[in-house]
Amino acid sequence: MNRLRFARRAIAAAGALSLACGALACGGALTRSDLFSSEWAADHGQGVDAVRRRLAGTRPAPGTDVAIGVGGNGDKIVAVLLDSGQRWSFVHPLDSRPAIAGQVVVGSGGGEIFCLDARTGNKLWARPTGGLPLIGAGDDGQYTMVTLGRSAGARGSTLLAVERDGDVKRQIETDKEVGVPAVVGGLAFIPWGRQYVSVFDIVAADEPARILFRDQVSRAWTQGGNIYFGENSVYRFDERIKDAAIERASHVMLPARELPGTPLLQPPIEERPKVVATAHDRVRMYVRPSTNVQTTSATASAGAPAAGAPAAGAPEQGWLVVANSRYYATYFRIIMGFDSSRGGLSWVYTHPAEVIAGAAGEDGFLVCDEQGKVTFLSARQGDPLGERDLGEPVKSCVVQVDGLAVRGGRPLHPLSLADELAEALRVPNPELATGKRLLVREIASLDDEVATKALVDVIADPAMSPFVSADVRTALAARRTGARYMLSALERHYDYLKNVLVPPPVGPIAQSFAAMNDPSAAPLLSSHLLDPVTPEQDVQEAAVALTTLAGPAEVPALKQFFTLNYASATTAPLKSAVVSVGQILLKHGGKDGRAVVDRAIASKLTAQDVRDKLKELYEVVRVAPASAPVTPPKK
Amino acid sequence: MPRDIPERVSTRRPWILVAAVAVTVASGAMAAEPPAAPPGGASGAAPPAAKPAANAAPRKALPPGTAEKLKSGDPERITAALEDARAAGKGATALASEISGLLDRGLSGSLAESALQALGEIELQTSTPSIASYLQHRDPKVRTAAAKALSRTKGPAAIAALRHALSDSEPTVRSAAASGLGILRAREAVGDLALALDHRIVEAAAPIGQLCNVDECNDFLGRLGRLPFDLMESGLDPILFRPAAEVSEDTKANVIGRVRELKTNEAHKFLESVQKRWPAGNSPRLKTLIDQAVKATNRASGS
Numbered sequence: 001m002n003r004l005r006f007a008r009r010a011i012a013a014a015g016a017l018s019l020a021c022g023a024l025a026c027g028g029a030l031t032r033s034d035l036f037s038s039e040w041a042a043d044h045g046q047g048v049d050a051v052r053r054r055l056a057g058t059r060p061a062p063g064t065d066v067a068i069g070v071g072g073n074g075d076k077i078v079a080v081l082l083d084s085g086q087r088w089s090f091v092h093p094l095d096s097r098p099a100i101a102g103q104v105v106v107g108s109g110g111g112e113i114f115c116l117d118a119r120t121g122n123k124l125w126a127r128p129t130g131g132l133p134l135i136g137a138g139d140d141g142q143y144t145m146v147t148l149g150r151s152a153g154a155r156g157s158t159l160l161a162v163e164r165d166g167d168v169k170r171q172i173e174t175d176k177e178v179g180v181p182a183v184v185g186g187l188a189f190i191p192w193g194r195q196y197v198s199v200f201d202i203v204a205a206d207e208p209a210r211i212l213f214r215d216q217v218s219r220a221w222t223q224g225g226n227i228y229f230g231e232n233s234v235y236r237f238d239e240r241i242k243d244a245a246i247e248r249a250s251h252v253m254l255p256a257r258e259l260p261g262t263p264l265l266q267p268p269i270e271e272r273p274k275v276v277a278t279a280h281d282r283v284r285m286y287v288r289p290s291t292n293v294q295t296t297s298a299t300a301s302a303g304a305p306a307a308g309a310p311a312a313g314a315p316e317q318g319w320l321v322v323a324n325s326r327y328y329a330t331y332f333r334i335i336m337g338f339d340s341s342r343g344g345l346s347w348v349y350t351h352p353a354e355v356i357a358g359a360a361g362e363d364g365f366l367v368c369d370e371q372g373k374v375t376f377l378s379a380r381q382g383d384p385l386g387e388r389d390l391g392e393p394v395k396s397c398v399v400q401v402d403g404l405a406v407r408g409g410r411p412l413h414p415l416s417l418a419d420e421l422a423e424a425l426r427v428p429n430p431e432l433a434t435g436k437r438l439l440v441r442e443i444a445s446l447d448d449e450v451a452t453k454a455l456v457d458v459i460a461d462p463a464m465s466p467f468v469s470a471d472v473r474t475a476l477a478a479r480r481t482g483a484r485y486m487l488s489a490l491e492r493h494y495d496y497l498k499n500v501l502v503p504p505p506v507g508p509i510a511q512s513f514a515a516m517n518d519p520s521a522a523p524l525l526s527s528h529l530l531d532p533v534t535p536e537q538d539v540q541e542a543a544v545a546l547t548t549l550a551g552p553a554e555v556p557a558l559k560q561f562f563t564l565n566y567a568s569a570t571t572a573p574l575k576s577a578v579v580s581v582g583q584i585l586l587k588h589g590g591k592d593g594r595a596v597v598d599r600a601i602a603s604k605l606t607a608q609d610v611r612d613k614l615k616e617l618y619e620v621v622r623v624a625p626a627s628a629p630v631t632p633p634k635k
Numbered sequence: 636m637p638r639d640i641p642e643r644v645s646t647r648r649p650w651i652l653v654a655a656v657a658v659t660v661a662s663g664a665m666a667a668e669p670p671a672a673p674p675g676g677a678s679g680a681a682p683p684a685a686k687p688a689a690n691a692a693p694r695k696a697l698p699p700g701t702a703e704k705l706k707s708g709d710p711e712r713i714t715a716a717l718e719d720a721r722a723a724g725k726g727a728t729a730l731a732s733e734i735s736g737l738l739d740r741g742l743s744g745s746l747a748e749s750a751l752q753a754l755g756e757i758e759l760q761t762s763t764p765s766i767a768s769y770l771q772h773r774d775p776k777v778r779t780a781a782a783k784a785l786s787r788t789k790g791p792a793a794i795a796a797l798r799h800a801l802s803d804s805e806p807t808v809r810s811a812a813a814s815g816l817g818i819l820r821a822r823e824a825v826g827d828l829a830l831a832l833d834h835r836i837v838e839a840a841a842p843i844g845q846l847c848n849v850d851e852c853n854d855f856l857g858r859l860g861r862l863p864f865d866l867m868e869s870g871l872d873p874i875l876f877r878p879a880a881e882v883s884e885d886t887k888a889n890v891i892g893r894v895r896e897l898k899t900n901e902a903h904k905f906l907e908s909v910q911k912r913w914p915a916g917n918s919p920r921l922k923t924l925i926d927q928a929v930k931a932t933n934r935a936s937g938s
Contacts, residue, residue, distance in 0.1 A: 495802045496809065497830045530771045532778065533804045563741040564772050574773070604708060605743045 035200070036176040036192050040210055045242025047209030051187060051199050052239065054208075058185040060222035061141050063102045063402035064118035067357075067366070067374045069394030070094055074275045077107060079121060080374060080388045082366070082404050087391050088121030095131070097273035099180070100400040101139035102222065106146055108134035115144055115162070118400075125166030132158060133272055136180025138188065138220065143169060143202050145181040145188040149272060161188065161202045170202055179269045182220035182227055189220040189227060189237070194269070197229050212245040218269035223402055224290065224362070226317065231266045234289045238315045250320040252289055255343035259285070260331040260435025277356035277370070277396040282332050287340070288360035288401075290323035324379035328365045330355040331435045334424045335367060337382050345442050347382035348420040350427055351375065357397035364406030368397035376406045382420070418446050422454035425468065426461055433465040440468060444475035452482025456489040462502050477508035480516055490524035494533035503533045507541030514545035522549040526557040529577070530564075540573035543580035552588045559585060559596055567605035579613040586617055697723040697730070705733045710746060713737070717749040724756040731757045735765035744774045751777070755784030763788045767796040775805035782808055786815030794821045801831045801839075810838045817842025825851050832862065832870075840870030847874070852886050859893050864901045875909055879918075887921055895928035903932035 065082040077090045077098050093110035104124065105116040113134060114126035132148035135157065139145070141164075148158040157178035161170035179191035187208075188200040194216050199209040216231040227237035233253040235241065240250045254265070261283035271280060322340035329336045335349045335358075353369035360366075364379045372390035374397075377383065385406060390397070415423070421443045425436050440458075443451050458464065459472045479486070489504040506528045513521040525542045528534045534542070550558065562581045569575045582600065585593035600606050601614050697719060704716035720727035720734060734750050734757075742750060747769060754762040766788060769781035782800050785793040797819070800812035813836050816824045825846050831839035832855075843855050852874055859867055871894065875887050891909075894902045906929045913922055 494804055496804060497802045497827070497834055532771060532773045532775075560768060560771070563739065564769070565741075567741050568744040568747070568772070568774065568777075599740060603741070605710060605741070605746070 048242040051209045059225040060184045065404035067399045069390045069397040071392045078390045090121045096134045099137045101137040104139045106137040138182040140183040145183045179218035236320045257343035260438045281356045285329045286360040287327040288323035291318040292321040326379045348424045349382040350424045359399035359401040361401040361406045416450045418451040418454040425458045436468045440471040449482030452479045453485040473508040477511040479512045507538035510542040510545035519549045526554040529561045536573040539577045543577035550584045555589045566600040694724045695722040717753045720753040721756045731759045738765045748780045751780040751784045755787040758787045760790040763792045779807045782811035786818040813838035844870030844873035891924045
């Protein structure tokens with residue numbers, strides 16, 4: 001078999017790359033780089049089946065539930081155990097972000113990699129690397145498989161399989177870009193070339209199986225007793241994995257939808273995990289694969305039955321599902337929970353500090369912020385349920401949740417989704433405008449009248465970005481619920497001494513009431529026409545709306561507006577408003593109203609185009625000038 | 636001393652002081668205890684006005700045919716007539732009704748401004764409603780002219796309109812409203828003026844100083860150290876020079892003591908200015924306090 005031939009050749013070649021050993025403290029057999037050769041022949045899943053048989057009864061050890069951060073001046077790892085809250089720290093130079101692998105933490109810096117016990121922070125071993133950067137690591141309790149990159153600009157990777165005592169069992173040099181490995185039962189699952197996972201027997205230096213994916217795969221990890229692969233989606237190692245090449249593996253793919261900042265589940269492997277968190281760390285998606293032995297969600301593995309159906313034909317491990325049917329996205333301080341079946345927004349939580357890392361658990365979502373706080377959020381509502389503290393602000397953070405139950409606590413202030421969105425929109429950071437515009441669209445999609453209130457509240461914020469405000473105005477104009485909240489907003493006028501410095505969105509509210517044909521807003525709209533602070537565009541839109549909403553009660557205010565403005569209107573919106581109000585005066589103002597309009601038509605102070613349009617009004621409303629006898633309108 | 640108020644504040648100060656003097660003198664309240672010199676503030680020479688500056692200019696006689704021009708409907712002729720009426724001042728009282736009518740029927744921005752100025756010069760209270768409606772004009776220059784005119788036409792409606800105008804979006808309107816409330820001696824507006832002062836409307840200080848009762852004066856003094864001294868100064872001065880029947884000696888002593896506690900160069904200059912203007916024979920106790928405060932602040936401020 002090609003596979004076996006290749007494996008023997010690889011072992012025979014061990015040591016051929018001894019030159020590369022100079023930089024590394026090689027203690028074990030060196031394996032040649034064609035381990036990842038593209039000459040490997042497909043074996044129709046026989047290798048994978050053999051590996052599965054070999055691993056039968058061997059479940060990955062539970063990973064430590066821990067959050068680690070880079071503290072100090074980038075030269076210290078601080079950690080907090082998520083179950084007990086116990087903290088530890090380890091001072092060491094760091095040239096890349098440390099990684100959590102099962103029950104160990106692997107760091108890199110000062111020309112070496114080092115391994116710590118994740119529960120205690122005790123140093124297990126260290127090996128010199130010559131300064132090669134850490135990409136990632138996997139661990140099964142016996143071996144730690146570490147991927148190291150090359151110096152800047154150079155292609156290729158180095159893999160080290162290190163035993164607990166620090167001996168290097170295997171060292172693999174390759175010109176391929178290798179991702180983050182996982183290790184189970186002495187077998188390393190090594191993603192490479194963005195579409196392969198090679199199963200590498202650390203003891204035998206053999207490659208008993210290889211899996212080809214049609215999707216990007218750059219990471220392998222263990223969680224909840226399973227092995228997963230992925231980058232933009234999640235694949236599980238089960239009996240279906242051999243069919244990954246024909247896209248029949250058990251996998252979770254999140255529904256496509258617009259998200260603020262276009263977050264990724266995992267950043268590209270080329271983007272090495274830096275000591276200091278980047279924008280990609282602040283804008284991320286998170287999902288927790290889980291198992292459902294009864295039924296499945298709509299996003300469960302391929303070939304799974306619909307929700308509620310019996311589990312006939314399910315994989316041995318049960319259907320692969322998204323835990324709690326939730327996936328999560330972070331956008332700086334804003335955290336969102338989505339329904340994994342349709343991608344609908346379920347909740348929004350606005351965090352006090354910028355989120356730089358997170359992890360989805362079986363019951364909820366944990367976020368780590370730049371202040372070093374780790375917050376537990378419920379999966380269902382996004383309620384903050386608890387907190388752990390790394391003890392100091394951190395430059396970057398990594399969270400691992402395996403068996404931790406995120407439960408307890410009660411929401412202090414249960415909010416509607418609309419209120420949650422409004423709170424997120426009030427985060428004072430103009431750089432978040434793009435994301436906020438998406439949140440506005442989310443609010444706009446809600447029929448609840450509370451959504452109208454949220455929009456009204458948001459636009460009253462003087463610090464709101466003009467781009468976001470424009471979207472809010474559009475959304476408000478389209479509202480058909482929540483009239484009472486819009487009326488309440490109209491009661492507010494600019495008042496310098498009372499610090500009311502933002503006038504209400506008169507124009508959009510006017511459009512909404514006109515569309516609803518609700519005249520209750522007419523008095524307030526009329527009062528805003530007379531408020532000099534009302535923007536001209538709003539004056540125009542309110543005047544147009546009043547042509548359908550106003551009645552005789554509004555005539556005095558509208559007459560005053562007309563008098564103040566017909567001779568001084570120089571801009572198009574104001575001229576338009578004057579004409580609209582003229583129309584109302586002709587309709588509801590009686591003889592006195594017509595006299596006012598007549599006077600404007602006759603005045604040399606009135607702009608010619610306004611006079612012309614006012615004259616045309618007599619055709620539109622079919623009333624005679626004040627000087628002429630009133631005739632009934634033609635039918 | 637914080638320097639966080641806009642530049643316009645300092646450039647407006649002479650005008651405020653003129654207004655303050657104008658009100659003080661016009662009210663006749665100082666008759667029992669007039670200062671030896673008009674309060675000129677710490678920074679310079681005493682302002683000259685004994686009457687409102689606008690009234691000081693000699694009035695022109697109203698040219699014949701002015702009324703016809705106002706009724707002509709021709710913008711140029713109306714402009715000329717309004718200018719004549721403004722120049723004639725109270726001599727154009729007979730035209731007030733016609734000018735108010737023009738405003739009621741609607742004018743362009745520039746004509747409205749002229750009409751408001753003319754009505755302000757005529758000083759007829761019956762014009763107030765026509766003027767007040769122009770505080771809702773979209774052009775801030777027109778609103779400013781309306782606020783200034785209201786301070787001349789007087790009456791409760793003018794006071795109500797000016798109190799409302801303190802909340803205008805335009806600083807010039809707010810300033811004119813604050814000054815106007817001082818000119819109208821609107822006692823009922825002292826609370827609004829205090830709020831206006833907190834919002835850095837510098838013209839609010841002088842009217843507060845002219846109109847405050849004991850509690851309001853003490854409330855005003857409570858802002859010393861919290862608000863910039865040059866914002867407060869034009870209000871401190873009138874308190875010290877108001878007659879004893881209006882402001883007790885204890886309150887004035889409190890003012891001197893609070894200013895002394897500031898120990899700043901500005902405080903020293905202010906006290907020195909008060910010392911120079913203090914009427915001979917007026918309250919030896921206060922005179923002593925002022926002298927001591929001048930010396931103390933001179934040492935403290937290093938002048």
